[in-house]
Each structure stands twice: as C-alpha cells, then as structure tokens.
Amino acid sequence: MSPAKDALTRREFAKRAAFGTVAGAGGPLPPWGAFWPNGSFAGGAPQTAADAQKLSPQSLAEAESRYQTILALYPNRFSDAQKVDLKHVCLVTQHSIDELRSYAVGNADQPALYLKPLVEREKKTNAPPNLKSAAPAAPESAAPAGKAAVAPPKGSPEKP
Amino acid sequence: MLSADILYLPVSELAKRIETKALSPVDLTEAYLDRSEKLGPKLNAYACLTPEIALEQAEAARKEIDRGHYRGPLHGIPYAAKDLLAVKGVPTTWGAKPYENQVFDYDATVVENLRRAGAVLLGKAAMIELAGGMNYRFASASLQGATKNPWNASRWSCGSSSGSGAIVSAGLAGFAIGSETWGSIICPSAYCGISGLRPTFGRVSRYGAMDVSYSMDKIGPMARSAEDCAHIFAVIAGHDIKDQSTLPLDKAAFTYSPSLEFSAKPLRVAWLTNAWPKIDGHAERPLEAAAHAVHKVFPGAQKAKLPEGPFEAAGAVIVAVEGAAAFRDLIRSGRVSELADPLGQISGYVSEQIGGADYARALQVRGMLQQKMANLFDSFDVLVAASQPLGANALDANLETDLDFPDPLGGVGNLCGLPALSVPCGFSDQNLPLGLQFVARAGDDISVIRAASTFQQHTDWHRKHPKVS
Numbered sequence: 001m002s003p004a005k006d007a008l009t010r011r012e013f014a015k016r017a018a019f020g021t022v023a024g025a026g027g028p029l030p031p032w033g034a035f036w037p038n039g040s041f042a043g044g045a046p047q048t049a050a051d052a053q054k055l056s057p058q059s060l061a062e063a064e065s066r067y068q069t070i071l072a073l074y075p076n077r078f079s080d081a082q083k084v085d086l087k088h089v090c091l092v093t094q095h096s097i098d099e100l101r102s103y104a105v106g107n108a109d110q111p112a113l114y115l116k117p118l119v120e121r122e123k124k125t126n127a128p129p130n131l132k133s134a135a136p137a138a139p140e141s142a143a144p145a146g147k148a149a150v151a152p153p154k155g156s157p158e159k160p
Numbered sequence: 161m162l163s164a165d166i167l168y169l170p171v172s173e174l175a176k177r178i179e180t181k182a183l184s185p186v187d188l189t190e191a192y193l194d195r196s197e198k199l200g201p202k203l204n205a206y207a208c209l210t211p212e213i214a215l216e217q218a219e220a221a222r223k224e225i226d227r228g229h230y231r232g233p234l235h236g237i238p239y240a241a242k243d244l245l246a247v248k249g250v251p252t253t254w255g256a257k258p259y260e261n262q263v264f265d266y267d268a269t270v271v272e273n274l275r276r277a278g279a280v281l282l283g284k285a286a287m288i289e290l291a292g293g294m295n296y297r298f299a300s301a302s303l304q305g306a307t308k309n310p311w312n313a314s315r316w317s318c319g320s321s322s323g324s325g326a327i328v329s330a331g332l333a334g335f336a337i338g339s340e341t342w343g344s345i346i347c348p349s350a351y352c353g354i355s356g357l358r359p360t361f362g363r364v365s366r367y368g369a370m371d372v373s374y375s376m377d378k379i380g381p382m383a384r385s386a387e388d389c390a391h392i393f394a395v396i397a398g399h400d401i402k403d404q405s406t407l408p409l410d411k412a413a414f415t416y417s418p419s420l421e422f423s424a425k426p427l428r429v430a431w432l433t434n435a436w437p438k439i440d441g442h443a444e445r446p447l448e449a450a451a452h453a454v455h456k457v458f459p460g461a462q463k464a465k466l467p468e469g470p471f472e473a474a475g476a477v478i479v480a481v482e483g484a485a486a487f488r489d490l491i492r493s494g495r496v497s498e499l500a501d502p503l504g505q506i507s508g509y510v511s512e513q514i515g516g517a518d519y520a521r522a523l524q525v526r527g528m529l530q531q532k533m534a535n536l537f538d539s540f541d542v543l544v545a546a547s548q549p550l551g552a553n554a555l556d557a558n559l560e561t562d563l564d565f566p567d568p569l570g571g572v573g574n575l576c577g578l579p580a581l582s583v584p585c586g587f588s589d590q591n592l593p594l595g596l597q598f599v600a601r602a603g604d605d606i607s608v609i610r611a612a613s614t615f616q617q618h619t620d621w622h623r624k625h626p627k628v629s
Binding site: 066069070073074077078082085086089090093096097099100101102103105109110111112 | 295469470472473474476477480494497502503505506507509510511513514518520521522523524525526527528529530
C-alpha cells in the first residue's frame with residue numbers, strides 16, 4: 001500500500017470514528033484539521049484516533065483545547081511526531097478525567113486526608129457501643145495537614 | 161573473599177555473624193563492593209558507588225563492635241540508596257539527565273537514620289528518571305539505561321526502584337532503599353524475586369528525597385525477607401520535624417521484635433478476587449499455587465473484593481498534577497526535553513493543564529475510597545493478591561501498550577496510603593520470579609509484616625537467588 005493511500009484510509013477511519021461519536025451525542029464536529037497537523041496522520045495516529053473514539057464531543061473539544069493551549073504556550077517546542085504524541089496524551093488524560101467526573105460526588109464530600117480512615121477507626125474504637133452502627137462522623141477538617149497542604153522544608157536543589 | 165552464599169544471606173543472618181564478630185563489616189563491605197563493581201555495570205544497577213564512604217563507615221562499625229558497642233541489626237550492613245535520596249557531597253541525579261550534576265550538601269533523613277544505625281552506604285541505586293513522575297514508555301527511561309533483571313538479562317527489573325530491586329536480587333548489597341508513588345517498590349520486588357515493603361504514607365520521612373507526588377510518595381526497604389524489611393523499617397520509620405507530612409511520634413515510630421509476632425492474635429486474611437482482571441498465561445499456574453499456599457498458611461482465609469470506582473483515574477490525576485507542580489521549572493524551562501523517554505519529554509505539559517476542580521474531585525474520590533477501604537478492613541486485617549499479573553517483561557517492551565492492564569489494587573493502595581509488602585511466591589513458566597502482596601489498613605504495617613513473615617516461614621521462594629556472573 002502506498003503511503004498516500006495509507007494516509008487516506010486512516011483519515012477515513014478517523015472521520016468514521018468522529019462521526020460515530022458525534023452522532024451519538026448530537027454535538028458539533030471537532031475541528032480535526034486543527035487537531036491533527038496537516039489534516040493527516042503521522043506515526044502513532046491510529047492509536048490517537050482510537051483514543052478519540054472513546055470520548056464524547058465535549059470531551060474531545062476539551063482535550064483539543066488543552067492541546068491547543070500547550071501549543072500556544074510553547075509554540076516552537078515540539079516536533080511533528082511529538083505533537084501527535086502530545087495529542088495522544090491529551091486524549092488519554094481526558095479519558096481519566098471523564099472517568100473521574102462521572103463518579104457521583106456530593107457537595108458535602110470532603111477532599112481526603114490520606115490517613116483519615118486511620119483517625120476514624122480510632123474514633124470508632126473509642127465510641128460507645130450504641131454509636132458504632134451510626135453513620136461515620138464528619139471529617140474533622142477538609143484542610144489536609146499533610147504534605148499536600150504544606151511542603152516540607154527542603155534544601156536548595158540545583159535548578160535544572 | 162566471601163562466597164556468594166554469604167552475600168545472599170538475609171540481614172538478620174548477617175547481623176548475627178557481625179554481632180558475634182564471626183564476620184567483619186569491612187570484609188563484608190569489600191566483598192559487596194567487589195561484586196558491585198563487577199556485576200553492577202552489567203545490570204545498570206547503580207547510579208554510582210561510594211567506596212570511600214562505604215569503607216570508612218565499615219571500618220568505623222568494625223571498631224565500634226570490637227569495643228563492644230553493637231548498635232543493632234543494621235550495624236555494619238552494606239546497603240544501596242535509591243538515587244532520589246540526598247547524600248551529602250555525592251551526586252544525586254534523580255535518574256535524569258537535567259540533574260546529572262546535582263549535589264546536595266546534606267543527607268536525606270532516611271540516609272541519616274541508617275548511618276546512625278551503623279549501616280554502610282555502598283552506593284546510589286539506579287532509578288527511572290524522576291521516578292516516573294513525568295511518565296515513561298520504555299525501561300530505558302533512566303540516566304543509567306534500562307536496569308536488567310538478574311534472573312534474565314533480557315528482562316527488566318521494573319521501576320522506578322529498578323536499581324534497588326536488581327541490587328538486592330543479584331546479591332550486590334545486604335538491602336536497598338526504594339520509593340513508591342505507585343508500584344515502584346512492589347513491582348521491582350516482584351520482578352526481581354525479593355521482599356519489599358511499601359510503608360504507610362507518612363511513616364518514613366521524605367526530607368531530602370525527590371518529590372514526585374506530595375500526597376502519594378513513600379520510602380521503603382527492599383531486602384531478602386519480610387523480617388529484614390521489618391528491621392530496616394524500624395530504623396527508617398519515625399516522625400521528622402523536617403518533613404511535616406510525617407505522622408505524629410506515636411503513629412510514625414515502629415519497633416520490631418520477631419518474638420512479638422507469636423503472641424499476637426491471628427490475622428484475618430482475605431484473598432482479593434478482583435485485584436487483577438487478567439493473569440498472564442505464563443504466571444497463571446504458579447499464582448494459583450501461591451493462592452493455594454496462602455489458604456494453607458492462613459487456614460481461615462476468606463475471599464474479598466476491592467470496591468469498584470474510578471480509583472485508578474483519581475490516582476492518575478493526583479500523580480499527574482502533583483508531578484507537574486513538583487517539576488514545573490523543568491517543564492517550563494523546556495529542559496524536560498532532556499529526559500530519555502519520549503513520553504517523559506511531553507506528558508508534563510499535559511499534566512500541567514489539568515484543572516484544579518478535577519484535582520479536588522480526585523481528592524474527594526480518595527476520601528470516599530478511604531471510607532470504603534476502612535469498612536473492608538473492619539472485616540479483614542490483611543488482603544492478599546499477586547503483586548503483578550506476570551513475570552518481568554522484556555527490556556524493550558512498550559509499557560504503554562504491552563503492559564496496558566488495570567491495576568486497581570495499586571491504585572487503591574497508593575491512593576489511600578496503605579502499607580503493602582511483596583514477597584516471592586514462585587516462578588512463571590519462563591522461570592521469572594512472581595510475587596504476592598499483603599496489604600493492610602493505613603498504620604497497620606505490622607500486620608503486613610506478620611502475614612508476609614508467616615508466609616515465608618512456610619515457603620522458601622525468598623531463599624532462591626539468580627545465578628549472576
């Protein structure tokens with residue numbers, strides 16, 4: 001198969017993937033030409049197309065926006081091959097973000113302290129027996145006391 | 161010169177000989193140095209050796225012990241520290257080209273604690289660049305190149321504590337220190353056929369250690385038995401005023417005495433049925449046998465399931481965002497392009513763009529998961545599963561595509577800061593080591609040590625060593 005024909009076939013594949021996604025969600029077609037340089041695929045692109053197929057149009061648009069932001073911030077930093085790879089990472093990352101967002105989280109669900117269960121277990125142990133089956137007590141504080149909140153003092157590592 | 165049989169002895173055995181002066185710390189250090197100089201480069205196991213420090217510390221240990229001042233089970237025992245731990249005056253490269261000339265003027269708390277215990281620093285263990293904090297696709301993602309597995313040099317030792325795993329496995333040191341954000345102690349321990357403890361988050365100080373993910377990084381021992389891990393953990397665990405993420409004094413400190421295990425109440429053990437959605441065909445039979453052995457060693461063992469949810473996604477978002485924050489200067493300056501791995505060169509740019517609301521949501525999901533796991537640990541003390549669903553992969557494998565399998569237990573365990581200990585449990589059809597991991601509630605490190613020690617009292621997989629030359 002000639003490279004040109006190969007490219008066309010792959011482009012067709014991507015179009016089908018895009019339309020399939022859009023048809024389901026009824027959203028606008030993402031600007032593929034902008035998303036893939038030169039409107040065609042370089043190495044690794046079939047994987048990128050497969051990654052894209054998993055996303056809704058909104059998510060695809062978000063992934064593209066993230067990609068465009070990176071290019072705008074760092075315009076001359078990436079080769080064409082790296083740009084394709086960058087898109088792939090944007091799409092894969094978007095998939096993780098979508099998965100995370102799809103999980104039901106309530107307004108009152110507090111961000112975690114890593115060792116909160118340890119603290120709660122002690123509370124449970126110390127609680128009177130008639131309270132053991134009650135709903136868990138609300139976390140003491142949403143503010144992490146650990147390293148996520150306050151960076152430990154460090155030396156002065158040499159700047160790269 | 162000491163024989164390989166001596167060099168492969170667990171710390172607990174070496175310590176007995178050193179304490180009774182049947183073995184000189186100087187002779188032991190010289191033998192490990194000699195072996196490390198000869199075999200280390202073949203495996204890409206070390207970032208650097210520190211013979212001057214080692215011989216000085218060994219000589220000091222010998223003199224002290226001769227004077228009757230024996231400090232404890234690590235006194236005179238040579239070890240390697242993962243190259244993300246600062247050692248005063250010695251290059252600390254973090255496994256990455258942009259930091260190849262980095263030298264700190266202080267010791268990491270872990271290194272300092274080991275020095276106080278009389279341990280002997282042989283060198284810095286090779287590692288995956290930035291401990292994988294910028295992501296990586298190939299085993300070659302290291303300033304030292306891909307670390308080869310001592311059991312089969314065409315296979316990888318796993319990362320990011322790749323050198324630590326290979327060093328212990330090849331008998332190049334008595335033990336090593338590794339670190340884990342997600343899988344970096346458990347996987348190399350399994351691939352290399354050694355025992356590795358991932359402590360509860362906050363029990364071991366990270367002062368002087370490179371940050372990958374503020375809320376998920378842990379430092380832990382990699383050694384030849386669970387008991388060895390316990391002895392090392394007892395030295396490195398503890399509150400540190402220089403690391404505010406360490407637990408309070410009473411929760412961080414760890415004391416260990418093997419005799420205490422026998423008086424403790426029986427452990428409630430459960431085999432996890434959904435830790436790995438798929439097991440590699442070469443590993444299936446030995447892992448089934450290992451599961452059978454677990455039920456034999458722990459007769460009341462039951463079956464349990466991990467809660468389901470987007471916990472790997474939450475972990476991935478947290479590691480990505482915290483990693484981008486930790487290496488922001490590297491990304492912004494463009495020097496991230498100096499990393500060896502093609503994925504490492506670009507993925508930080510994407511991580512930097514993940515929104516704060518998504519990060520906060522990941523923390524909320526983490527909180528919900530912690531509650532679910534706390535409920536599970538109300539019924540069981542220790543959960544058991546294969547450390548990895550396969551033996552060591554080929555050195556040139558594309559980790560993104562060839563090893564693209566879910567790791568819910570790694571996600572859950574690291575997201576919640578749970579302790580885990582991986583021990584050898586058999587060999588795949590391709591004669592590659594396999595591991596079992598024991599996981600417990602946060603803070604209950606003693607239970608994973610007890611469970612793994614009990615398993616090792618009934619099995620001898622941890623006594624098997626590769627033939628390296």
